[in-house]
Amino acid sequence: MWAFIIRKLVYNIPVYLAIIFLLMVLLRQRDPVTGKLGKNATQEDYISKRKEFGLDQPIYLQYGVLLKSIFTFDFSQESWNEPGVTVGEKLRTAVPRSLALTVPALGITTVISIFVAMLSAFYRGRWIDRLLVFCAVLGMSVSFLVYIIFGQYFGAYKLQQWLGTPVFSIHGYESGLLNWPFFMLLPVLISVIVSMGYDTRFYRAVMVEETQADYITTARAKGAPQSKVMFVHMLRNAMIPIVTRVMITLPFLVTGSILLEEFFGIPGMGYVLLSAIRNDDFPVVEGFTAVFAGLFIMSIIATDILYAVFDPRVRLQ
Amino acid sequence: MKQKHAITSLLQLFSLRFNLTGVAALILTCGLLGPFSYGQSEIVLRLPMPTTGPNSLDPVRGASQYDNVAASYVYETLLEYEYLTRPYKLKPCLLESMPEVSEDGKTFSFKLRDDIYFHDDPCFEDGKGRKVVTRDVFYSLKRMADTDNQPKSWWLMQDTIKGFDQYRKEQNEAERFDYDAPVAGMVEINDHEFQIVLNQPFIRFQYTLAMFQTSVLPREAVEHYQDRISRHPVGTGPFILEHWETGLQMVYRRNPNYRDVRYPADPGMKDDATPPYQGYAQDKALGMYDCAGERLPLADKVVLTMFQKNAPAWLKFLNKELDYTRVASENFSQAFIKRKRTLRPSFEAQGMRVVALPLLDMVYNGFNMEDPDYGGYTDQKKWVRQAISLAMDLDEVNEAFYDGINLIYDGPIPSGLDGHPEGHTAAVNYRGPNLQKARELLKKSGHPNGEGLPPLVYYTSQQAQSREMAYMTARNLKKIGIKMEVNALDFSELSEKMREKGAPFFGLAWGSDYPDAENNLQLFYGPFKSPMSNNFNYDRPQYNELYEEIRVMPASPERTAKYVKMRNMIIEDVPMIGAMARTRYYLIHDRLKNFKPEETFSNWVKYLTIK
Numbered sequence: 001m002w003a004f005i006i007r008k009l010v011y012n013i014p015v016y017l018a019i020i021f022l023l024m025v026l027l028r029q030r031d032p033v034t035g036k037l038g039k040n041a042t043q044e045d046y047i048s049k050r051k052e053f054g055l056d057q058p059i060y061l062q063y064g065v066l067l068k069s070i071f072t073f074d075f076s077q078e079s080w081n082e083p084g085v086t087v088g089e090k091l092r093t094a095v096p097r098s099l100a101l102t103v104p105a106l107g108i109t110t111v112i113s114i115f116v117a118m119l120s121a122f123y124r125g126r127w128i129d130r131l132l133v134f135c136a137v138l139g140m141s142v143s144f145l146v147y148i149i150f151g152q153y154f155g156a157y158k159l160q161q162w163l164g165t166p167v168f169s170i171h172g173y174e175s176g177l178l179n180w181p182f183f184m185l186l187p188v189l190i191s192v193i194v195s196m197g198y199d200t201r202f203y204r205a206v207m208v209e210e211t212q213a214d215y216i217t218t219a220r221a222k223g224a225p226q227s228k229v230m231f232v233h234m235l236r237n238a239m240i241p242i243v244t245r246v247m248i249t250l251p252f253l254v255t256g257s258i259l260l261e262e263f264f265g266i267p268g269m270g271y272v273l274l275s276a277i278r279n280d281d282f283p284v285v286e287g288f289t290a291v292f293a294g295l296f297i298m299s300i301i302a303t304d305i306l307y308a309v310f311d312p313r314v315r316l317q
Numbered sequence: 318m319k320q321k322h323a324i325t326s327l328l329q330l331f332s333l334r335f336n337l338t339g340v341a342a343l344i345l346t347c348g349l350l351g352p353f354s355y356g357q358s359e360i361v362l363r364l365p366m367p368t369t370g371p372n373s374l375d376p377v378r379g380a381s382q383y384d385n386v387a388a389s390y391v392y393e394t395l396l397e398y399e400y401l402t403r404p405y406k407l408k409p410c411l412l413e414s415m416p417e418v419s420e421d422g423k424t425f426s427f428k429l430r431d432d433i434y435f436h437d438d439p440c441f442e443d444g445k446g447r448k449v450v451t452r453d454v455f456y457s458l459k460r461m462a463d464t465d466n467q468p469k470s471w472w473l474m475q476d477t478i479k480g481f482d483q484y485r486k487e488q489n490e491a492e493r494f495d496y497d498a499p500v501a502g503m504v505e506i507n508d509h510e511f512q513i514v515l516n517q518p519f520i521r522f523q524y525t526l527a528m529f530q531t532s533v534l535p536r537e538a539v540e541h542y543q544d545r546i547s548r549h550p551v552g553t554g555p556f557i558l559e560h561w562e563t564g565l566q567m568v569y570r571r572n573p574n575y576r577d578v579r580y581p582a583d584p585g586m587k588d589d590a591t592p593p594y595q596g597y598a599q600d601k602a603l604g605m606y607d608c609a610g611e612r613l614p615l616a617d618k619v620v621l622t623m624f625q626k627n628a629p630a631w632l633k634f635l636n637k638e639l640d641y642t643r644v645a646s647e648n649f650s651q652a653f654i655k656r657k658r659t660l661r662p663s664f665e666a667q668g669m670r671v672v673a674l675p676l677l678d679m680v681y682n683g684f685n686m687e688d689p690d691y692g693g694y695t696d697q698k699k700w701v702r703q704a705i706s707l708a709m710d711l712d713e714v715n716e717a718f719y720d721g722i723n724l725i726y727d728g729p730i731p732s733g734l735d736g737h738p739e740g741h742t743a744a745v746n747y748r749g750p751n752l753q754k755a756r757e758l759l760k761k762s763g764h765p766n767g768e769g770l771p772p773l774v775y776y777t778s779q780q781a782q783s784r785e786m787a788y789m790t791a792r793n794l795k796k797i798g799i800k801m802e803v804n805a806l807d808f809s810e811l812s813e814k815m816r817e818k819g820a821p822f823f824g825l826a827w828g829s830d831y832p833d834a835e836n837n838l839q840l841f842y843g844p845f846k847s848p849m850s851n852n853f854n855y856d857r858p859q860y861n862e863l864y865e866e867i868r869v870m871p872a873s874p875e876r877t878a879k880y881v882k883m884r885n886m887i888i889e890d891v892p893m894i895g896a897m898a899r900t901r902y903y904l905i906h907d908r909l910k911n912f913k914p915e916e917t918f919s920n921w922v923k924y925l926t927i928k
Contacts (some may be wrong), residue, residue, distance in 0.1 A: 034816050035809030039830075040472035040850045048464055074628070082563065083373050083467065084547040090563075149628060157632045170636060171629035172622065174564055251620070262625050265566045271625075275369050275564060280809050 001308075005301060012297045020070070023286060024063055028055070030279030036080065053080065053282075056281045070290045077287070080151070081279040087287035090272055097173065098256030098268030100184055104161045105191035106253060109216030110246060115194050118204030118230055121211050132200065151190045171265040196204045206241045210234045239310040247303040252297040322775065352899060359617035360927050361687040362909075365630050365639050369564045370623040373547035377460045382828070382916065385529045386535065389567050389920040390619065391436070392532030392552035395427065395454065396523065397449040398918045400581060401605055403453060403595040404733060405832040405917060407527055411449065411553065422869070423479075424517025424811030429454070429509040429625045432576045435534075438551045446574060449533060449553055450508040456496055457533045458503070458509050459484075463494045470530035477522060478502035478503070479514045485510070496536070506806035518869045527918065553575075555614035555923040569619040580608045580911075603670075605911055608926065615911070615926035622881075629861075640909040644671075644902040649720050658722065660904075664795045668907030673900050674914045675724055677829035679837060681895035682709070682775075682790070688821040690771050694857065700762035701770065702891035706747040707755035708797045709790055712899055717789065718782050724898040728884040729841070730834040731898050736880025737834070743888050755797045767798030776814050777816065777824035779805045787824065818850040832917055835868055841887060853892035860886050 002067040033049045034041075050056045054065065075088030080092075156170040163197065168186035210216065219229050252280065256270030271287065276284035371387040373379050377389055397410035409415055411433055417426040435446035445477055456719055458478075461468045462485035474481055480501030488494045502514040513524060518685045538551035555578075556569035566889060583606040584593040602604070609617060624630035627645035634642035652664055652671075660671050684702055686692040689822055691701060711725045727743035730736040742748070749755065756766070764770050773794065777783040784805040789802040801822070806814065825878040829836045839845060842864045843856035863883050887893065903914040911924045 003708060016370050025873055030807075030809060031813045032809060034848075037469065038470075040845065041469075041473075041848060043848055045471075046848060049467075052467065056816070078544065083378055084373065084542075084549075085563070086544040093563075150634060152629060160636060166636075170632045170638070171624065232318075263629055265565050265622070265624065265629065267562060270571040278807075279372075 001305065005305070008304070009297075010302045012301075014235060015163075016297060017067070020066065020286075020290060021063060023289050024059065024066065025285070027280075027282050027285060028059065032080065032282060035280060038172065051287060066286055068292075069195075075287050077283045079276075079281055079284050081276065081281040081284070083190060085191070087283050090284055091269075091291060092255075094267060094269045094272040095254055097175075097266055098261070098270060099253060100180065100267045101187055101191070101260065101266060101268060102253040103183075104254060105195065105257075106246070106249060107187045108188070109192045109195040110242075111244045112192070113199035113203050114242065116200045117207050118235070120204045121202070121225075121278030122230065124208055124211065134205070136197040136200040136204075137258055139193060140201070141197075144194050144259055147190045147194055149258060151186060152263060155186050155189075168314055169264070173264075173266045183266070187257070187264045187266065191257060191260060202245065203238070203242065207234065210238050213237070236310070242308060243306045244303055247299050251292060252290060254295060322694045335760070349893050359426075360615065360923055361560060361618045361620060361925065363620045363622065363639050364618045364620050364922070365634070365642055366623045367627070367630065367643060368623060369566065369625055369646075370621075374550040374558070375466070375547035376457070376530050376534065377466050377468040377470060378547055379529065382919075386919040387567060387621065388529045388532065388550065389554070389918075390556040391550040391554040391558055392526050392529060392534065393433075394529065394532050396527040396900065397920055398527060400595070400915075400921050400924050401596075401913060402539065402599050406594075406777065407523060410527075410920075411454075411533060415525075422517045422871070425513045425522070427454075427511050427513070430510075430576065431509060433553050434574050434576070435538075436551050436557050436572055437574065438538060440535070440538045440551060446551075447535070449535075451505045451511040452508075453533050453535055454511065455503045455505070456536050458531065459496050459500070460539070461530065462488065463496075465494060466487050470528075473521075473525045473528065473530060476527075477515055477519055477687070479516055489670065514530060518871075520868060520871060521831070521835060523769050524833060529828065529919070534579040535820075554920070555835070556619060559618075564585055564623055564625075566623065567621040569616055569621070571617045575614065578613045580611045582606070582609045582614060592776060600913065605913065608911055608924075614923035616922070619922055634904065634906075637906060639906075640925075641903055641905040641912060641914075644904050646718075646720060649722075649902070653902075670905050670907070672905065672912075672914050673722070674903060675732055675898055675900050676912075677832060677917055678826065678898040679731055679829075679896040680723070680824075680826040680899065681729075681893045681897070682822065682824050683853050683893045684891065685818055685821050685823075685852075685854055686753055686856070686890075687818055689742070691821050692854070694850065696791055697762045700758040701764060701889060702894075703747045704758040704797060705773070705794060706761070706891050706894045707737065707749045707751045707758065708793050708799070709894060710750040710793055711748070711895065712795075713750075714789060715785055715897065718786055719897075719899070722900045722902065724900060726896060726898065728888050729837045729893060729896060731829060731837065731896075734829075734834045734837075735833060735877040736838075736884050738884070743885065745885065746888055747891060747894075750793065750795055759797055759799075765798075767800070770799060771917040772800040772802045772821050774802045774820070775822045775824070776804045776805065776806060776811055776820040778811050779807050784825060815852045818847045818854055820852075823852070829917070832853075833872075838864060838867070838880065838883050841883075841892060855887075855890070857886065857890070 002237065008173065030093070033046055037045055037049060054062060069075065075091060076086050079085045079087060079090060116132055120129045123129045152170055156168040159168065160166045169183045173183050216229060216234060219233050254269055256268035257275065258270035258274050260266065261268045261271040262274065272284065273288055276288070366383060366386065368383050369421065371379065371381070371384040373384060374388050374391070376388055379385065379793065386825060393410050395411050396407045399406045399408050407415070411429055412432050413428045418424070422811070429449060429451065433449040435449065437444055441447055449819045458474065460466050461471055461474050476482060476777065478500065484498065486499045488498060493862055504512040504514065506512065532552060533549070534552055539546050542549045548561060553573050555572055557572050558567065560568040577740045583601070587593055592723060614779055622639070627647060630639065630642055631648050633639045649655070653659060654659060660669065684691050692698065715721050715723045715725060722913070725743060726732060726741035727738050727746040727748060732741065759765060759767060775787055777787050784803065786826070787803040787805065791803055794801045799926070827837065827840065840850055841855040841860060842851060843861045845851040846854045846856060860883060863879050866884070867876055867879050872877070901914070901916065905912055908927050910926050910928050915921055
């Protein structure tokens with residue numbers, strides 16, 4: 001297995017280097033300097049600012065400097081937009097906040113979606129299945145933004161009007177487990193509702209395929225109880241697509257949810273990244289992408305490993 | 318008890334026991350936790366900031382209005398504006414009295430107050446803030462010259478103080494920037510008295526001394542915090558920054574060592590029974606003098622919350638979690654009866670009040686005067702631009718995109734300033750829509766129905782509804798046969814386009830830095846052409862001469878006459894079309910007292926309280 005992991009890592013190094021290079025080139029299609037000068041800036045101010053940002057250097061040198069900082073885990077470069085704050089600090093503070101939103105959302109969504117998908121597959125073609133599929137499609141059809149605005153209005157604002165006490169925060173964030181329900185539960189619930197539609201439909205399709213497999217018919221013919229057929233035989237064999245989907249999602253947990261974070265005022269990674277892109281804060285965008293691309297490659301390798309865990313037919317070679 | 322509820326609820330959630338009891342407990346938990354986040358016994362102001370917040374609290378690095386607001390709580394300047402008086406009037410802040418100005422207008426003599434101390438901070442010995450002295454003022458000004466500080470406001474000092482430009486050049490070229498090196502125009506008399514000598518008697522200088530970029534800060538703090546000074550301000554202001562959650566919230570605490578400054582006393586009516594200033598009667602009726610004589614700041618704590626989106630800010634205000642809000646266009650019809658622009662009864666019944674604040678603002682379309690097709694100073698070129706101006710309908714733009722609340726005026730001088738046209742309309746103007754006259758002018762220029770003119774390439778920002786506004790303009794220009802191509806760029810790309818003189822026609826806005834038309838008229842001064850602030854690249858010797866005269870003239874009828882002359886030159890040459898000043902609607906809860914919204918200066922939070 002270690003040989004497999006090392007081989008995979010080596011294969012992915014050029015991919016990683018290419019991602020970083022591509023990002024650098026794409027970012028530098030824009031000139032970030034003009035927007036960061038004050039009123040009445042002169043040409044000398046412009047040149048001085050370019051030099052300060054290191055943009056006067058040839059691209060290969062800038063690339064080298066960036067790679068060095070990535071491979072030495074040195075994220076001490078200052079944000080261009082927030083002088084005095086390093087990229088590392090921004091990542092360190094924003095990522096846990098995003099995780100506080102996305103991890104519970106993913107966990108709840110996955111568990112509920114698998115359960116609903118199994119139910120739907122079990123009652124395939126009957127009214128329960130149709131109702132669940134209808135709800136899933138309906139959930140997918142409504143814009144995320146609508147859920148957020150309605151959720152904020154009814155779930156936070158109106159609920160408080162009705163109950164006379166605030167239940168969920170309209171906007172804002174405070175850290176700590178005890179503050180989590182007040183500030184984070186509503187966005188988590190919205191995220192769950194939005195994601196459930198997509199996940200349920202996907203998992204249902206996987207389950208339906210499994211219910212038609214010969215081993216299920218055999219298990220039933222042998223008189224295995226329904227719960228055992230579903231939770232032991234069917235679920236285990238449906239795990240590969242489920243694991244793939246979940247694993248692919250994992251790196252995105254770090255990115256947070258841009259819309260939810262923006263509307264609910266949760267200063268997570270989505271919020272930070274969007275702000276960095278809007279403000280041409282290259283060090284933050286580059287630092288974040290470096291981390292994200294690394295995590296993404298790791299998760300792909302981890303997915304391959306998990307295939308072998310869940311399916312004995314798969315061999316890591 | 319609360320903790321037990323929280324943990325129980327969470328366990329129920331994660332074990333997916335979504336029964337009614339669980340949900341009820343969860344709701345109760347959330348409800349119990351929510352409102353206990355803030356203390357109840359102190360006066361807390363909860364104010365909004367419609368952005369991700371300031372980028373830096375270092376005065377020399379700050380440039381935006383949001384930097385100004387956030388820095389103004391902690392830092393102070395030599396001068397400040399009188400809070401309630403209109404038109405704007407400067408008064409001493411860190412000074413004992415207004416500076417004495419020599420007869421030639423070049424030498425300013427200052428005397429610092431003797432009771433001003435910096436905030437207590439670990440950067441000082443024993444952590445106790447020390448007294449402010451002359452050296453602090455000079456040090457703070459010199460920081461604007463040090464390029465290592467990434468100053469954004471050197472233009473305020475450029476060519477202003479005697480020897481300062483030379484000092485800047487020498488020190489930035491030297492191995493180490495020497496803050497102790499002398500500047501000819503900065504003369505220390507003693508710890509509390511000093512003089513500043515100007516190259517010329519620039520009128521702008523006095524306003525500069527009230528701008529947050531010239532705030533006074535201690536050298537110890539800069540040396541102690543270095544780059545972190547932008548996150549850790551140490552000033553003399555009424556509040557101390559306690560906590561800053563980037564992009565979300567800033568919390569300020571009352572400065573316990575703030576000097577004895579009192580809320581302004583009621584000036585009363587003048588002897589001739591006229592009000593002491595514009596809007597006095599209204600201020601009096603609103604109880605603006607109820608706190609007269611009380612020690613500042615009136616509040617114990619200020620919670621400044623940033624909102625990237627209008628919707629949550631609006632809901633928070635309705636929920637009484639904010640003391641005031643700016644009314645965004647999407648909420649305008651919810652709050653106001655649009656036709657009458659009065660507050661809806663349901664809002665009035667809650668005790669809310671509204672203030673419409675016309676900004677010192679200029680939203681305009683501009684031409685690059687160096688463009689070979691649409692720029693230039695010949696009559697033919699001028700007639701084409703006049704025709705374009707006449708084809709445009711700013712009233713339609715105002716109605717369609719701003720609920721008709723903005724003020725349209727001729728020329729570049731906003732309302733309330735010397736030189737602004739009476740009734741907002743200049744005697745000779747090219748304000749549209751007047752298609753017939755536009756067509757006549759086009760014909761006269763040799764381009765009947767726009768024949769022979771290439772498409773007019775227009776650049777605007779992607780923000781808000783700029784693109785839609787541009788299409789409306791394109792539609793109107795089509796009526797006189799001129800084709801307009803619209804390019805919407807993000808702000809940095811648009812700025813770059815301006816810097817490179819690459820935009821023949823563009824849409825921009827300018828907010829005045831100080832209440833003097835000179836600030837707007839400098840936008841057309843030849844030597845300030847792109848990449849500096851004259852994006853029009855307007856360069857007319859007559860105008861330049863007038864500008865050089867007015868920038869050293871004190872306010873007087875003669876100066877106003879020159880302002881009018883310059884304004885009329887701009888209207889006639891049409892390097893810009895417009896302008897329009899935005900009006901900001903503020904909705905204020907009854908509990909917030911003494912609030913008179915203002916965006917030209919920002920250090921008014923010390924006057925606010927909750928009752």
